[in-house]
Amino acid sequence: MGNAPTCREAILAIKPYIPGKPIEEVQRELGIKDVIKLASNENPLGPSPDAVQALRDASEKVYLYPDGNCYYLKESLAEKLKVSPENLIIGNGTDEILKLLAETYLDSGDEIVMADPSFSEYEFAAKVMGGRAIKVPCRNFRHDLSAMAAAVTTKTKLVFICNPNNPTGTIVGKAALEGFLKEVPPHVLVVMDEAYAEYVTAEHYPDSLEFVRNGMNNVIVLRTFSKIYGLAGLRVGYGVAASQIVNDVNRVREPFNVNLMAQAAAIAALKDEAHVGKSLEMNNEGKKYLYNQFEALNLKYVPTEANFIFVNIEKDSREVFKELMKKGVIVRTGDIFGYKDFIRVTIGTQRQNEQFIWALKEVLNEV
Amino acid sequence: MGNAPTCREAILAIKPYIPGKPIEEVQRELGIKDVIKLASNENPLGPSPDAVQALRDASEKVYLYPDGNCYYLKESLAEKLKVSPENLIIGNGTDEILKLLAETYLDSGDEIVMADPSFSEYEFAAKVMGGRAIKVPCRNFRHDLSAMAAAVTTKTKLVFICNPNNPTGTIVGKAALEGFLKEVPPHVLVVMDEAYAEYVTAEHYPDSLEFVRNGMNNVIVLRTFSKIYGLAGLRVGYGVAASQIVNDVNRVREPFNVNLMAQAAAIAALKDEAHVGKSLEMNNEGKKYLYNQFEALNLKYVPTEANFIFVNIEKDSREVFKELMKKGVIVRTGDIFGYKDFIRVTIGTQRQNEQFIWALKEVLNEV
Numbered sequence: 001m002g003n004a005p006t007c008r009e010a011i012l013a014i015k016p017y018i019p020g021k022p023i024e025e026v027q028r029e030l031g032i033k034d035v036i037k038l039a040s041n042e043n044p045l046g047p048s049p050d051a052v053q054a055l056r057d058a059s060e061k062v063y064l065y066p067d068g069n070c071y072y073l074k075e076s077l078a079e080k081l082k083v084s085p086e087n088l089i090i091g092n093g094t095d096e097i098l099k100l101l102a103e104t105y106l107d108s109g110d111e112i113v114m115a116d117p118s119f120s121e122y123e124f125a126a127k128v129m130g131g132r133a134i135k136v137p138c139r140n141f142r143h144d145l146s147a148m149a150a151a152v153t154t155k156t157k158l159v160f161i162c163n164p165n166n167p168t169g170t171i172v173g174k175a176a177l178e179g180f181l182k183e184v185p186p187h188v189l190v191v192m193d194e195a196y197a198e199y200v201t202a203e204h205y206p207d208s209l210e211f212v213r214n215g216m217n218n219v220i221v222l223r224t225f226s227k228i229y230g231l232a233g234l235r236v237g238y239g240v241a242a243s244q245i246v247n248d249v250n251r252v253r254e255p256f257n258v259n260l261m262a263q264a265a266a267i268a269a270l271k272d273e274a275h276v277g278k279s280l281e282m283n284n285e286g287k288k289y290l291y292n293q294f295e296a297l298n299l300k301y302v303p304t305e306a307n308f309i310f311v312n313i314e315k316d317s318r319e320v321f322k323e324l325m326k327k328g329v330i331v332r333t334g335d336i337f338g339y340k341d342f343i344r345v346t347i348g349t350q351r352q353n354e355q356f357i358w359a360l361k362e363v364l365n366e367v
Numbered sequence: 368m369g370n371a372p373t374c375r376e377a378i379l380a381i382k383p384y385i386p387g388k389p390i391e392e393v394q395r396e397l398g399i400k401d402v403i404k405l406a407s408n409e410n411p412l413g414p415s416p417d418a419v420q421a422l423r424d425a426s427e428k429v430y431l432y433p434d435g436n437c438y439y440l441k442e443s444l445a446e447k448l449k450v451s452p453e454n455l456i457i458g459n460g461t462d463e464i465l466k467l468l469a470e471t472y473l474d475s476g477d478e479i480v481m482a483d484p485s486f487s488e489y490e491f492a493a494k495v496m497g498g499r500a501i502k503v504p505c506r507n508f509r510h511d512l513s514a515m516a517a518a519v520t521t522k523t524k525l526v527f528i529c530n531p532n533n534p535t536g537t538i539v540g541k542a543a544l545e546g547f548l549k550e551v552p553p554h555v556l557v558v559m560d561e562a563y564a565e566y567v568t569a570e571h572y573p574d575s576l577e578f579v580r581n582g583m584n585n586v587i588v589l590r591t592f593s594k595i596y597g598l599a600g601l602r603v604g605y606g607v608a609a610s611q612i613v614n615d616v617n618r619v620r621e622p623f624n625v626n627l628m629a630q631a632a633a634i635a636a637l638k639d640e641a642h643v644g645k646s647l648e649m650n651n652e653g654k655k656y657l658y659n660q661f662e663a664l665n666l667k668y669v670p671t672e673a674n675f676i677f678v679n680i681e682k683d684s685r686e687v688f689k690e691l692m693k694k695g696v697i698v699r700t701g702d703i704f705g706y707k708d709f710i711r712v713t714i715g716t717q718r719q720n721e722q723f724i725w726a727l728k729e730v731l732n733e734v
Binding site: 002003004005006007008010011012014016017019020022023024025037040042043044045046047051052055056058059060061062063064065066067068071092093095096099103104105106107108121124128130157186187188189217218226230231232233234235244245248250251252254255256257259260261262265 | 372387418429438472611
C-alpha cells in the first residue's frame with residue numbers, strides 16, 4: 001500500500017504509440033504554413049463528397065446518443081460484404097477492435113504471435129491485458145508464415161496477420177494463407193488485419209471474408225474506413241467473424257463506442273464506389289511515379305500493395321525526417337519499426353508526391 | 368485447448384448494457400413516427416449552434432487522423448477549468464475513461480467500491496479486468512459514504528462517486544465529501560463522476576476540481592460533453608487529475624481515441640455559455656413542472672439535481688415502459704437499477720414534458 005494510487009505493473013512496459021505528426025503541430029512548432037502529411041496513410045483525395053454531405057445532414061442530431069448497435073451501418077456492410085449483420089462488430093477505429101480482442105481473449109501470461117516489423121498496436125493491446133507478444137521476424141519484408149505457425153504454443157490465443165503489412169506493404173497470398181490456417185490449432189484466433197485491402201492489385205491476394213462466409217470460426221477479418229474511404233478522423237473500423245466470436249467480443253465493448261457522425265459518413269462512403277475507384281487509380285499512378293523516382297535516386301524500396309512505400313534512404317531516418325519537415329513534408333521514420341535507415345511515405349496526390357521527391361532530393365544532398 | 372477460441376472466464380459474467388432505445392428503433396418496430404426519447408438524459412435543446420457550425424466547417428477534414436493529444440481541446444478546457452493541460456485526459460465519452468481507469472489500476476481480484484443503485488458501467492469496467500464491484504446500498508437514494516468508506520479494503524483500487532447520482536439524481540455535499548476523502552487511504556483513487564455537474568443548483572455541491580488544483584493525487588473528476596453540452600452522439604468526455612494519474616492512464620489509451628469532429632465541436636460548445644445557460648434554465652422549469660404533475664398524480668419522486676427524475680409509479684415499470692412507447696414516449700425502466708416500480712425520465716422541453724405526462728396519465732389508468 002503506497003501513499004498514492006499505483007498503476008498495474010503489467011502496463012509499465014508499454015511504450016507510448018508515436019503518432020504521425022499532425023499538420024497543425026508542425027505548423028505551430030516550425031511556424032510554416034504549407035505542410036503536407038505523408039505520414040499516416042490517409043487518403044489524399046479526402047472523404048467522399050457523399051460522406052461530407054451525410055456529415056452536414058447529421059450535424060444537428062449530435063445531441064442524441066449514437067445507435068449502440070450500428071444497425072444501419074451493419075445492414076449496409078452486410079449487403080456489400082455478403083455476410084450477415086451478426087458477423088459484424090464495429091469499432092472506434094480498428095484500433096479499438098484490437099484492444100477489444102485482447103480484452104476478450106488474453107489473460108495475463110497469454111501470448112500473441114505477430115510479424116516484425118508490423119503494426120505496433122497488436123503488441124500494445126496484448127500488453128494492456130498482461131499478455132506477451134511473440135514477434136517473428138519477416139523474411140524479405142514478408143510475413144514468415146511457417147515460422148509464425150511454429151511460434152504458436154498452448155499459450156497462444158491470437159495470431160495477427162497484417163495483410164498488406166504495415167510498414168512494408170507486402171502481402172500474404174491465398175495459397176500461403178490457406179496452408180497456414182490448416183496448421184494453426186483451432187483454439188487460436190487468426191486476426192487478418194486488412195486495413196489496406198482496397199489498395200491491393202495482386203491477383204493472389206486472398207478473399208479472407210470467404211473463410212467467414214464458409215463458417216470458419218477462428219478467423220476475424222478487420223477492415224477500416226480510415227484508409228481508402230477517407231474517414232480516419234471519424235474513427236470507424238469493423239471486424240467480420242463467426243457470430244460466436246462477435247458475441248464474445250461484444251461482451252467487452254462499451255455501449256456507445258462508435259459515434260453518430262462516423263456511422264452516418266461510413267454508410268455514405270460505402271455507397272460511393274466511384275470515389276474508391278478514383279482513389280485507387282490515383283494510388284496506382286502515384287506508386288509508379290514514386291518507384292521511378294526512387295530508382296532514379298538509386299534508393300531501394302519494398303514494392304507495395306498498399307498506399308505507402310517503405311524505402312531505404314541509407315541515412316538516419318530521424319535526421320531526414322527533421323529536414324523533410326522543415327521543407328513542409330511529414331513522413332514516418334523507420335526507427336520505430338526497427339529500420340533506422342528507412343522511411344515510410346504515404347502515396348499522395350501527384351502534386352504532393354512531386355513536393356516530397358523535391359524535398360527528399362534536397363535533404364539527401366544535405367544530410 | 369478447445370476446438371474454437373474461447374473468451375476469458377472473467378468476462379462471462381458481464382451482463383450487456385441495456386441502452387436507452389433509439390428513436391429510429393422504436394419507429395421501425397412500432398411503425399410510429401412521432402417519438403420522443405426521454406430515456407438517455409440528452410439535452411433536448413440540441414447542440415449549441417456554434418458546435419453545429421464547427422462540425423460543418425470540419426466535415427471536409429475527416430480524412431485526416433484526429434490530433435491524438437487533443438491539443439486545442441485541452442487548451443480550451445484548461446483555461447476554463449483553471450487547471451493545466453497536463454491534468455487532462457480526453458476520452459471517447461466518459462465511458463471510455465471508465466474502462467481506461469480499470470485497465471490502469473485493476474488486476475484480477477482487485478475491488479472497486481460503488482453505490483447501488485448507480486451507473487452500471489463502473490461494474491462493467493471492473494469486470495473486463497477481472498475485478499469485483501463491491502456495491503454499497505444507497506440510503507434514502509443517496510450515497511452512504513460512511514458505509515462506502517468502511518467497504519474499502521487492501522484490495523480496493525477505485526471508489527466511484529456518481530455526483531449527481533444516476534439514476535437517483537441526488538448529490539454528495541461538500542462537507543460529506545471532504546470527510547470521506549480524509550477517511551479513504553491514499554492508495555485508493557476516488558473517481559468523481561460528474562456527468563451532470565452543470566445541472567446542479569444546490570449550493571453545497573462540492574467544487575471537486577479544487578482537490579486537483581490543490582495537488583491531491585488520488586482524485587479524478589470526470590465530466591462529459593454528452594449531457595448539458597448536447598454532444599452525446601460525438602462521444603467526448605474528460606478526466607481531471609494529478610498529472611501522474613493522467614500519465615498512467617495515458618499508457619493504456621489508444622492513440623486516436625477521440626474523433627476529430629468531437630474535438631472541434633467540444634471546443635465550440637465550451638465557449639457557448641449562453642446555450643448552457645438556456646439549457647439549465649429550461650431544465651429548472653421542466654423540473655418544477657414535472658414535480659407538480661407528479662404530486663398531482665400522487666407519485667413519489669426523488670428530488671433531482673440532474674436532468675432526469677427517478678419516480679415511483681407503483682406499477683411494473685416494464686409494463687409502463689411498453690405502453691408509454693406505444694404512445695411515442697421512451698423512458699428508462701427502473702428494474703435495471705433494482706427498482707422495478709420506478710421509471711427514470713429525462714426532463715425534456717415543455718412540449719415533451721407535457722406529452723410525457725399526458726401519456727403517463729393514460730398508461731397509469733390502463734396498466
